[in-house]
Amino acid sequence: QQQVKQSPQSLIVQKGGISIINCAYENTAFDYFPWYQQFPGKGPALLIAIRPDVSEKKEGRFTISFNKSAKQFSLHIMDSQPGDSATYFCAASILLGGTSYGKLTFGQGTILTVHP
Amino acid sequence: NAGVTQTPKFQVLKTGQSMTLQCAQDMNHEYMSWYRQDPGMGLRLIHYSVGAGITDQGEVPNGYNVSRSTTEDFPLRLLSAAPSQTSVYFCASRRTFRDTEAFFGQGTRLTVV
Numbered sequence: 001q002q003q004v005k006q007s008p009q010s011l012i013v014q015k016g017g018i019s020i021i022n023c024a025y026e027n028t029a030f031d032y033f034p035w036y037q038q039f040p041g042k043g044p045a046l047l048i049a050i051r052p053d054v055s056e057k058k059e060g061r062f063t064i065s066f067n068k069s070a071k072q073f074s075l076h077i078m079d080s081q082p083g084d085s086a087t088y089f090c091a092a093s094i095l096l097g098g099t100s101y102g103k104l105t106f107g108q109g110t111i112l113t114v115h116p
Numbered sequence: 117n118a119g120v121t122q123t124p125k126f127q128v129l130k131t132g133q134s135m136t137l138q139c140a141q142d143m144n145h146e147y148m149s150w151y152r153q154d155p156g157m158g159l160r161l162i163h164y165s166v167g168a169g170i171t172d173q174g175e176v177p178n179g180y181n182v183s184r185s186t187t188e189d190f191p192l193r194l195l196s197a198a199p200s201q202t203s204v205y206f207c208a209s210r211r212t213f214r215d216t217e218a219f220f221g222q223g224t225r226l227t228v229v
Contacts, residue, residue, distance in 0.1 A: 009156065032216060043120070043206050043220030044159070089158060095214050101166055102147065102213035103174065106158040 003027050004092050006107025014115050019077040021110045023090035026071065030092040034104075035064065035075050038087045047088070048075070080114045087111050118142050122207050122221035129197040129228045137192040137224050139207030145219075147210040148190040152176065152203040153223075159206065165190055166213050197228045 006023045013019050025033075034049035050057045050064040050073065057064045063076040077084055090107040094100045123138045141148065149164035151174075161174030165184040179201060181193040190209075194201060204225050208218040 004158075006158070034216065036218075041222070043208075043222050044218075045220065046217045049216060095216070101164065101172070102210070102215075103149075103161055103164065104159075104218060105175075106151075106160070108156055108158040 003105050004090060004107045006090050006110060008110060009108065010111045010113070012113045012115065013080050015080065015082060017080050017114075019075075019080045019084070019112055019114070021075045021088055021090070021112070022072065023074065023092075023107050024070075024072045025092050025105075027092070027094075027105075028071070029094050030105075032093045032095045033064070033066065033073050034091050034093075035062075036089045036091060036106075038089065038109075040086075044089060077112075080112075082114045082116050085112055085114050120207055120209055120219050120221040122205075122224050124224060125222065126225050127227070129194070129226065131197060131199060131228060133197050135194050135197065137194075137205055137207075137226070139190045139192065139221060140188050141190075141207075141209040141219070142188065143209060143211070143219065144187060145209035145211050146187065147213045147215070148184065149174070149208050149218075150180070150182065150190070150192045151206045151208065152201075153206060154203050162192065162205075194226075197226075199228045202226060202228045 035047045036044035037047040038044040061078045066073045150162040151159040163182040165171045207221045
């Protein structure tokens with residue numbers, strides 16, 4: 001059962017363009033939504049994260065938009081650069097309460113290619 | 117500061133062989149976990165540990181065993197390797213299970229023939 005669904009599987013954008021990756025979740029108990037960035041041959045690394053009490057979080061060129069009622073969240077990369085070319089994973093977790101012990105549930109991943 | 121170290125980086129096994137993937141962290145993190153990464157499947161949790169001596173199953177535990185005798189080490193054992201276990205394996209750690217940032221190792225690429 002895939003509790004977090006991510007789209008698209010791959011994305012090609014031109015340098016300077018906007019990259020948008022979408023995720024949808026099912027479990028309304030999730031209270032933490034991170035995005036991880038993975039370069040080839042490396043492990044994933046935390047990029048940006050949001051809690052469901054805010055609708056948007058921005059860090060530099062990276063923004064998370066969160067829609068609690070639709071159970072969706074998305075990553076926007078403004079002014080995309082070739083160095084942003086990587087695989088991006090959304091994830092969800094229950095950090096407060098419950099017995100899930102903070103397990104991260106990941107989406108399927110999006111391979112982003114930014115052409116110069 | 118080494119962070120999370122995984123060994124080996126690459127491994128080829130024959131069907132039926134057993135082996136142990138090593139994971140060590142030097143950040144004194146209580147929470148450690150193992151994921152496998154397959155194309156189009158994202159990262160799926162195999163086993164996790166909330167502290168030394170405590171382990172539990174994740175989403176895809178069949179065919180794998182873990183133990184946590186020390187805070188630093190969290191080895192993953194493949195009991196009898198199968199081609200379906202061909203994957204890239206990642207170990208990750210967090211300070212506690214309530215902490216937000218997971219630190220990943222560089223991965224072990226395992227091929228079972």
